[in-house]
Amino acid sequence: MSKEEKEPIKGKAFVLGKNIDTDQIIPAAHLVYSLDDPEERKLYGKYALSGVPIEESGLPEGGIPLTQDEETKSEFKIIVSSDNFGCGSSREHAPASLEIAGIEAIISPSYARIFYRNSVDGGFLIPFESLKDLSTEIKTGDELEIDQENHELINHTQDKTYKIKPLGSVADIVHAGGIFAYARQNGMIEKA
Amino acid sequence: MGMTLTEKILANHSGRDHVSPGESVWVDVDVLMTHDVCGPPAIGIFNKEFGENARVWDKEKLVIIPDHYIFTSDKYANRNVDVLRAFAADQDLPYFYDVGSDRYKGVCHVALPEEGFTRPGEVLFGTDSHTCTAGAFGQFATGIGNTDAAFIMGTGKLWVKVPETMRFVFEGTSMPPYLMAKDLILKIIGDIGTDGATYRAMEFAGPGIKALTMEDRMTLTNMAIEAGGKNGVVEPDEITEEYVKSRTDHPYECVYSDPDAEYFSEHFYNLEEIVPMVAKPHSPDNKATAEEVEGTPLDRAYIGSCTGGKLSDFKAAAEIIRGNELKIDTYIVPATTEIARGLETETLFGTPLIQIFKEAGCKIGNASCAACLGGPSDTFGRLQDTEVCISSTNRNYPGRMGSKQSSVYLASPYTVAASAVTGVITDPRVFIQETVI
Numbered sequence: 106m107s108k109e110e111k112e113p114i115k116g117k118a119f120v121l122g123k124n125i126d127t128d129q130i131i132p133a134a135h136l137v138y139s140l141d142d143p144e145e146r147k148l149y150g151k152y153a154l155s156g157v158p159i160e161e162s163g164l165p166e167g168g169i170p171l172t173q174d175e176e177t178k179s180e181f182k183i184i185v186s187s188d189n190f191g192c193g194s195s196r197e198h199a200p201a202s203l204e205i206a207g208i209e210a211i212i213s214p215s216y217a218r219i220f221y222r223n224s225v226d227g228g229f230l231i232p233f234e235s236l237k238d239l240s241t242e243i244k245t246g247d248e249l250e251i252d253q254e255n256h257e258l259i260n261h262t263q264d265k266t267y268k269i270k271p272l273g274s275v276a277d278i279v280h281a282g283g284i285f286a287y288a289r290q291n292g293m294i295e296k297a
Numbered sequence: 298m299g300m301t302l303t304e305k306i307l308a309n310h311s312g313r314d315h316v317s318p319g320e321s322v323w324v325d326v327d328v329l330m331t332h333d334v335c336g337p338p339a340i341g342i343f344n345k346e347f348g349e350n351a352r353v354w355d356k357e358k359l360v361i362i363p364d365h366y367i368f369t370s371d372k373y374a375n376r377n378v379d380v381l382r383a384f385a386a387d388q389d390l391p392y393f394y395d396v397g398s399d400r401y402k403g404v405c406h407v408a409l410p411e412e413g414f415t416r417p418g419e420v421l422f423g424t425d426s427h428t429c430t431a432g433a434f435g436q437f438a439t440g441i442g443n444t445d446a447a448f449i450m451g452t453g454k455l456w457v458k459v460p461e462t463m464r465f466v467f468e469g470t471s472m473p474p475y476l477m478a479k480d481l482i483l484k485i486i487g488d489i490g491t492d493g494a495t496y497r498a499m500e501f502a503g504p505g506i507k508a509l510t511m512e513d514r515m516t517l518t519n520m521a522i523e524a525g526g527k528n529g530v531v532e533p534d535e536i537t538e539e540y541v542k543s544r545t546d547h548p549y550e551c552v553y554s555d556p557d558a559e560y561f562s563e564h565f566y567n568l569e570e571i572v573p574m575v576a577k578p579h580s581p582d583n584k585a586t587a588e589e590v591e592g593t594p595l596d597r598a599y600i601g602s603c604t605g606g607k608l609s610d611f612k613a614a615a616e617i618i619r620g621n622e623l624k625i626d627t628y629i630v631p632a633t634t635e636i637a638r639g640l641e642t643e644t645l646f647g648t649p650l651i652q653i654f655k656e657a658g659c660k661i662g663n664a665s666c667a668a669c670l671g672g673p674s675d676t677f678g679r680l681q682d683t684e685v686c687i688s689s690t691n692r693n694y695p696g697r698m699g700s701k702q703s704s705v706y707l708a709s710p711y712t713v714a715a716s717a718v719t720g721v722i723t724d725p726r727v728f729i730q731e732t733v734i
């Protein structure tokens with residue numbers, strides 16, 4: 106799915122700590138469901154972030170699961186996390202499960218590279234880099250807006266604005282909507 | 298200006314004379330590996346993007362090794378192997394190591410070298426983060442996701458951002474008798490942190506590294522990802538070539554770092570100064586010396602995986618376990634079927650390793666990833682509750698080995714075995730001095 110360059114991303118924040126690894130994003134026991142089958146696919150939304158210890162899920166208070174018991178979609182749209190988001194395995198199920206749960210963007214000071222690459226090449230969600238760790242300032246449930254044109258994150262609840270880094274060399278792939286769309290636009294592979 | 302080994306391989310594979318860190322290049326892929334967890338979704342994307350009748354770019358270069366969820370009654374997991382089977386048959390793939398067949402191997406990162414797919418100077422991608430293991434053979438090897446794998450299946454190419462290289466130089470002439478490569482890499486990860494090498498290559502060099510066996514080098518490069526590294530790499534030498542030539546007659550070309558190559562940073566260690574290390578729960582960089590945490594009560598010991606389930610790992614464990622009664626449940630999982638056979642044929646003071654383990658009461662599993670990553674609830678050795686486990690695997694993030702309430706200490710097979718004997722974390726030097734000196 107193509108993410109329009111200029112379109113702002115708006116929604117509620119879901120705040121996490123540092124080193125959120127792929128086993129916490131989607132525990133390995135759940136990797137067995139098919140991503141191609143529409144019904145089975147939804148299970149990834151249900152279990153997204155289910156490996157995060159509950160007291161650290163939805164900071165600062167904690168105790169908030171990303172998706173409620175039998176739901177596969179979350180009320181939250183933007184994850185705000187501390188350093189090294191997505192470390193661990195190469196499972197693309199990680200960004201996929203977050204997208205299925207309804208997450209559109211992540212704001213973190215740094216990412217593990219395979220997670221970052223998977224998010225971009227698969228066109229699942231946009232991993233934005235913040236200039237500093239915002240996970241201690243932003244609260245779960247805050248209304249956020251990402252202004253992609255001006256590289257800003259606006260916290261409407263707290264009435265604060267932060268600068269975020271431009272996407273840099275991956276911007277073309279992000280805006281094409283993933284590596285396949287990018288390669289087609291550039292004539293590397295045949296148009297579908 | 299000169300290039301590092303990693304830069305040179307990426308230049309050679311992108312038709313360039315020279316590349317610099319930060320540049321994005323499209324490389325030609327020599328080998329693509331996938332397994333039962335990421336293969337099916339990658340195949341799904343391949344069919345969706347290139348069409349139901351599309352053929353893979355080069356069937357000689359695609360290797361499929363089911364290894365993760367093998368000995369389970371989980372219906373989804375078994376269905377995933379069926380997906381691989383159907384794809385391999387349809388595409389007529391020569392290198393599919395099917396479950397239940399004579400060809401079945403087990404853990405992909407150990408199976409790849411055994412089958413001759415890790416060759417100096419080449420580019421190998423795999424849908425598994427520990428694909429960096431293959432860098433031990435002087436090649437560029439890194440983990441990718443399903444979309445990237447599907448892209449390679451159709452085109453044989455992938456974009457890569459050229460990483461900066463961090464160089465870890467080891468002095469020393471031989472490994473002290475109580476030390477294993479696992480201790481070296483736990484020390485490095487503890488020093489630089491789980492994101493200390495993010496986006497970068499980790500090159501292991503110096504006389505201390507040249508003194509290591511191929512299996513030891515694989516343990517080092519295997520855990521480059523636990524420091525966030527893109528790839529881990531060791532320059533090829535006679536030891537590398539001897540191993541590779543014994544496994545394949547496929548041609549390859551060795552590549553070396555230039556003397557004037559530029560490094561992001563250099564880090565110096567000495568084999569003789571490193572002591573047995575442990576990573577405490579719940580992160581591989583939560584370092585301590587084994588001595589510092591000595592006496593920590595344990596419920597279980599686990600020896601297995603691509604990091605710590607190779608034949609030399611079991612030999613090391615057997616040295617300590619032999620003739621002892623174990624205080625805690627101890628699980629032994631050979632990484633591959635070849636290693637499982639090795640447990641029967643390899644002996645210590647005339648006793649096969651397998652017999653040493655059985656007599657001590659160890660539980661022996663089938664070659665596969667098993668509980669290294671938890672897996673379905675019936676997975677061999679999986680942590681189900683609040684167990685405290687010492688393990689020769691590579692990750693101890695919350696819930697990694699199954700239960701979110703469990704705690705995992707990572708250590709070398711020596712330390713795991715010593716701890717299995719006493720039931721508490723134990724510095725293996727207590728035993729090694731007795732047996733070796």
Ligand code: SF4
Pocket residue numbers: 365404405406425427601602603604665666669670690691
């Ligand atoms: S043994 Fe563990 S780390 Fe290695 S490939 Fe299997 S699950 Fe991954």
